[in-house]
Amino acid sequence: MENSKQKGKFQSNFGFLMAAIGSAVGLGNLWGFPYKMGNGGGFAFLFLYLILAVCIGYSCMLAEFAIGRKSGKGAIGAYERIGRRFMFNGWIATMAPFFLMMFYLCLGGYCIKYLVANFGDIFGASWGVGDVASGDFFNTFVADPVQAVGFTLIFAVLTIVIVMGGVANGLERFSVIAMPALFVMLLITVIRSVTLPGAAEGLAFMFKPNFEVFKGWGWLKVLASAGGQLFFSLSLASSALIAYSSYLDKKENLEKNALIVPAADTTVAILCGLATLPAVFASGLEPTQGPGMLFVTLQTVFQSMSGAGPIFGTIFYLLVFLAALTSSISMLEGSVSSFMDRRLEKGKSQGRTFLCLTIGGISTAGAVLVALDALGAAGLPHLFGFSTWLDTFDLFSEGILMPGGCLIMTIILGWIRPGYIDDEIKLSGSYRSKPFVEICLKFLAPVFLAFIVVVQMDGFFKLGLF
Ligand code: TRP
Numbered sequence: 001m002e003n004s005k006q007k008g009k010f011q012s013n014f015g016f017l018m019a020a021i022g023s024a025v026g027l028g029n030l031w032g033f034p035y036k037m038g039n040g041g042g043f044a045f046l047f048l049y050l051i052l053a054v055c056i057g058y059s060c061m062l063a064e065f066a067i068g069r070k071s072g073k074g075a076i077g078a079y080e081r082i083g084r085r086f087m088f089n090g091w092i093a094t095m096a097p098f099f100l101m102m103f104y105l106c107l108g109g110y111c112i113k114y115l116v117a118n119f120g121d122i123f124g125a126s127w128g129v130g131d132v133a134s135g136d137f138f139n140t141f142v143a144d145p146v147q148a149v150g151f152t153l154i155f156a157v158l159t160i161v162i163v164m165g166g167v168a169n170g171l172e173r174f175s176v177i178a179m180p181a182l183f184v185m186l187l188i189t190v191i192r193s194v195t196l197p198g199a200a201e202g203l204a205f206m207f208k209p210n211f212e213v214f215k216g217w218g219w220l221k222v223l224a225s226a227g228g229q230l231f232f233s234l235s236l237a238s239s240a241l242i243a244y245s246s247y248l249d250k251k252e253n254l255e256k257n258a259l260i261v262p263a264a265d266t267t268v269a270i271l272c273g274l275a276t277l278p279a280v281f282a283s284g285l286e287p288t289q290g291p292g293m294l295f296v297t298l299q300t301v302f303q304s305m306s307g308a309g310p311i312f313g314t315i316f317y318l319l320v321f322l323a324a325l326t327s328s329i330s331m332l333e334g335s336v337s338s339f340m341d342r343r344l345e346k347g348k349s350q351g352r353t354f355l356c357l358t359i360g361g362i363s364t365a366g367a368v369l370v371a372l373d374a375l376g377a378a379g380l381p382h383l384f385g386f387s388t389w390l391d392t393f394d395l396f397s398e399g400i401l402m403p404g405g406c407l408i409m410t411i412i413l414g415w416i417r418p419g420y421i422d423d424e425i426k427l428s429g430s431y432r433s434k435p436f437v438e439i440c441l442k443f444l445a446p447v448f449l450a451f452i453v454v455v456q457m458d459g460f461f462k463l464g465l466f
Contacts, residue, residue, distance in 0.1 A: 007246075007340055008247060009408050010168065010248065018175040018179040020177040021260075021265060021268075022175045022326025022327065022330065023241065024106075024235050024261055024262075025265055025268045025323050025326065026324055027294075029233055029269040029323065030294065034233065034273045037206070037273055037277070038287030038293070038300060039225065039288050041213030042206050042208075043205075043209050044211050044212070044213050044219075046228055047209075048223050052223075052230045056448055057234050057262040057266075059445060060441075061262055063437075063441060065248075065254045067082065067242060067265060068249070069424055070423075070424040073246055074336075074340065075090040075091075075094050076342070077342075079412075083131055087282040089409060089412070091402050092405040093405050094335050095332035096237065096238040096239065096325060097238045097397070098359070098362070099368065100331050101331050101360075101364075102326065102363055102395040103370050103393045104149070104331065104388070105155050105363060106152045109152035109156075110148075110295060111317055112120035114295060119310070119314045124258075137299065138233075138376070141376045143375040143377050143378070145151070145372055149368050149371045152364075155165075155324075160332065162329045163329050163332045163356050168261075171329060178325070182326075183268075188293070188337060189275040190271055193277075193282075194274060196278065196283075197277065197282060198282035198284075200278075202277040205281065206270075206273055206277055208260065215254050220466065224451070227452050227455070233269060236402065237409065238334055238401075240331060241334075244333070246337070249408065263290075267280075275316070279291070280339065294324075336352065339355050340352060340355060370388075371388070375390065395460045401451055401455060403452045406449050407453065408447040410442075413442075414445070416444060
């Protein structure tokens with residue numbers, strides 16, 4: 001355990017990278033990316049995604065790393081350091097993962113259920129999926145409150161316990177094992193997927209240039225979907241990256257890290273596409289199934305692979321579970337870190353355990369509501385005319401707080417306090433990308449983020465703009 005007057009530090013840059021990549025790599029990569037790529041015309045989506053990753057992903061990530069490490073504080077303290085009047089943006093970043101956790105912990109619980117069920121199938125256990133149609137299996141599971149809440153609670157407890165362990169003993173120690181393991185399992189799944197008979201069609205879908213979907217205003221739709229996805233996938237504007245970089249040694253190169261994390265996240269996203277889309281094509285299923293892909297379509301794929309199916313299913317859902325867990329721990333750390341600063345400033349102990357239990361507890365209560373809601377099937381009342389509680393919490397986080405907070409960050413760093421991050425980046429590198437980053441933070445990112453805010457509102461409230 002770290003000294004209660006200090007928040008802790010990563011012991012190595014590798015540990016930092018694994019934790020930051022762990023934050024980025026999550027359900028967004030394994031679930032969102034393949035199905036959005038499926039809906040966005042395959043290669044056309046990938047093409048726009050890569051451009052955005054270079055321009056928006058790199059510069060926003062570098063900015064978050066710099067403001068985090070410069071202040072040595074969580075999001076609230078980090079923005080306060082730029083100027084007291086910007087502190088509200090730290091609050092926005094601190095609240096975002098609160099709402100994210102409210103649905104992420106539940107989805108993480110679903111992953112555990114699928115891991116257990118596929119494992120059971122290896123030796124024909126009664127709690128496996130067996131011959132049940134994957135759609136029915138999913139619907140029955142989510143509608144069972146005891147199981148849905150039970151698995152959500154297991155996932156929530158794991159998240160809270162790891163974060164209670166602190167930076168070096170909790171986050172770092174878990175990430176340096178989980179992330180390489182995840183990568184190996186991903187490669188195994190990719191090899192299986194691309195060598196299935198009929199996989200070539202999926203590969204062509206992903207990599208053969210085809211811009212049919214761009215016709216008319218189609219490109220704007222794909223741009224919106226790729227942008228929203230990138231944003232979520234890189235864990236931007238949700239206090240996690242600021243907190244992590246505040247635990248990073250001053251001698252480590254921020255530019256290099258800001259390049260490695262989006263590059264690794266994008267590589268993993270493409271690998272996740274490779275692990276899933278060719279297998280979906282090989283099974284004669286459609287790649288445009290939307291969110292059902294992870295738990296319904298892919299489960300069908302594993303069931304249709306004779307013999308070794310359950311083994312690959314187990315490896316795959318273990319991978320998804322680890323990816324979700326390394327993301328959920330960073331969500332909790334982001335919020336906890338901001339509040340630890342407030343306590344330390346008042347001369348109290350950091351109170352890590354207390355904060356993990358209270359913040360984690362409140363988020364878990366939200367997640368239990370999402371689990372009980374059974375994706376709207378339980379008939380619970382909902383806010384704002386939404387059909388699920390998941391959508392409501394997603395609106396607060398992905399819809400409003402994250403793109404809004406990131407937009408405000410680019411306005412602060414691009415226009416009100418240009419140059420604020422320069423000295424921090426130069427501490428440990430040449431900052432050769434400065435002209436590029438400045439153009440991105442000043443012009444490209446704000447325009448793009450404003451666009452994403454509009455797109456999110458359109459999506460949530462079905463305004464019909466896109
Ligand atoms: N990047 C995560 C994923 O792809 C989700 C995420 C969004 C996140 N914001 C975050 C994770 C903040 C941790 C912290 O699934």
